[in-house]
Amino acid sequence: MDHPYKTLEIVRENTSSSVFHLILNRPSQLNALSLDSFAELPKALSSLDQNPDVSVIVLSGAGKHFCSGIDLASLSSISARASSGGDRGRSSELLRRRIGSMQAAITAVERCRKPVIAAVHGACIGGGVDLVTACDVRYCSEDAFFSVKEVDLAIVADLGTLQRLPRIVGYANAMELALTARRFSGGEAKDLGLVSRVFGSKSELDKGVTMIAEGIAAKSPLAVTGTKAVLLRSREMSVEQGLDYVATWNSGMLISDDLNEAVSAQMMKRQPRFSKL
Numbered sequence: 428m429d430h431p432y433k434t435l436e437i438v439r440e441n442t443s444s445s446v447f448h449l450i451l452n453r454p455s456q457l458n459a460l461s462l463d464s465f466a467e468l469p470k471a472l473s474s475l476d477q478n479p480d481v482s483v484i485v486l487s488g489a490g491k492h493f494c495s496g497i498d499l500a501s502l503s504s505i506s507a508r509a510s511s512g513g514d515r516g517r518s519s520e521l522l523r524r525r526i527g528s529m530q531a532a533i534t535a536v537e538r539c540r541k542p543v544i545a546a547v548h549g550a551c552i553g554g555g556v557d558l559v560t561a562c563d564v565r566y567c568s569e570d571a572f573f574s575v576k577e578v579d580l581a582i583v584a585d586l587g588t589l590q591r592l593p594r595i596v597g598y599a600n601a602m603e604l605a606l607t608a609r610r611f612s613g614g615e616a617k618d619l620g621l622v623s624r625v626f627g628s629k630s631e632l633d634k635g636v637t638m639i640a641e642g643i644a645a646k647s648p649l650a651v652t653g654t655k656a657v658l659l660r661s662r663e664m665s666v667e668q669g670l671d672y673v674a675t676w677n678s679g680m681l682i683s684d685d686l687n688e689a690v691s692a693q694m695m696k697r698q699p700r701f702s703k704l
């Protein structure tokens with residue numbers, strides 16, 4: 428099989444499964460996010476989104492750690508290019524566009540209609556936190572540790588952590604983590620609500636998350652993608668606006684083959700079978 432990506436690998440759980448693994452695959456750089464990673468992430472997510480065989484995506488990292496943040500060499504090259512002389516306004520505008528496209532690479536996780544579940548082991552630092560906070564659900568193993576590291580590199584985190592983390596762990600916790608850049612454990616991440624569950628080891632994490640993903644993959648794809656879309660959109664809405672939005676959504680998509688199939692399966696005490704999306 429072709430491997431179209433330099434920094435990522437896509438692996439199907441098995442030939443009859445609709446769970447696909449998107450793996451950060453630069454283990455000798457601890458899956459640091461390079462310029463190639465930022466270019467490849469949206470392409471990979473878009474291809475998974477458009478592939479009808481895919482229902483759920485599990486995001487993980489190859490090797491010792493999930494992700495050591497932005498590749499420090501890429502960071503230096505970005506900052507060198509931005510300060511390499513010429514017109515300051517134009518350099519700044521170029522840097523703004525570069526940051527915008529890196530932000531879009533992370534936001535591609537949210538833009539993917541299918542649920543993306545993060546399975547974190549080892550380090551999840553800086554850009555790694557940007558990435559997992561854009562995921563729909565997060566799990567980790569006991570050896571996992573996290574750090575919103577940017578202030579230590581004299582950076583205001585700019586790829587989504589400052590916007591998404593407060594919505595997950597609350598404003599005060601996000602502020603404390605981002606200002607101190609301190610490491611926190613998987614256990615603390617669970618207490619904060621950043622991860623839903625801590626597994627005893629990386630192999631238990633892989634097994635457990637795959638089982639959860641298979642469970643979601645067995646449900647109505649219309650209901651699953653609709654739930655992701657409505658929850659994400661509701662973040663920016665009042666309860667009243669959110670209710671209005673979901674009423675419109677369901678008026679378009681509630682009456683489906685999936686509804687009939689789910690109701691018959693429930694009544695006949697059998698597993699439902701849904702067609703692909």
Ligand SMILES: CC/C=C\C=C\CC(=O)SCCNC(=O)CCNC(=O)[C@H](O)C(C)(C)COP(=O)(O)OP(=O)(O)OC[C@H]1O[C@@H](n2cnc3c(N)ncnc32)[C@H](O)[C@@H]1OP(=O)(O)O
Pocket residue numbers: 455456457459460491492494495496497498499500505526529550552553554555576577580582585586
């Ligand atoms: C426009 C700006 C946009 C985005 C900005 C994002 C900001 C961030 O992401 S801030 C966070 C940046 N990352 C870091 O500061 C992490 C640095 N790394 C570490 O702290 C540690 O490596 C570790 C992740 C805690 C793991 O420690 P350990 O298991 O002991 O491994 P090491 O021996 O330290 O590292 C092995 C090997 O990997 C290289 N490496 C580690 N991190 C990076 C990285 N982020 N970029 C590039 N390379 C990295 C490290 O240098 C080692 O290389 P050798 O060649 O083997 O020495």
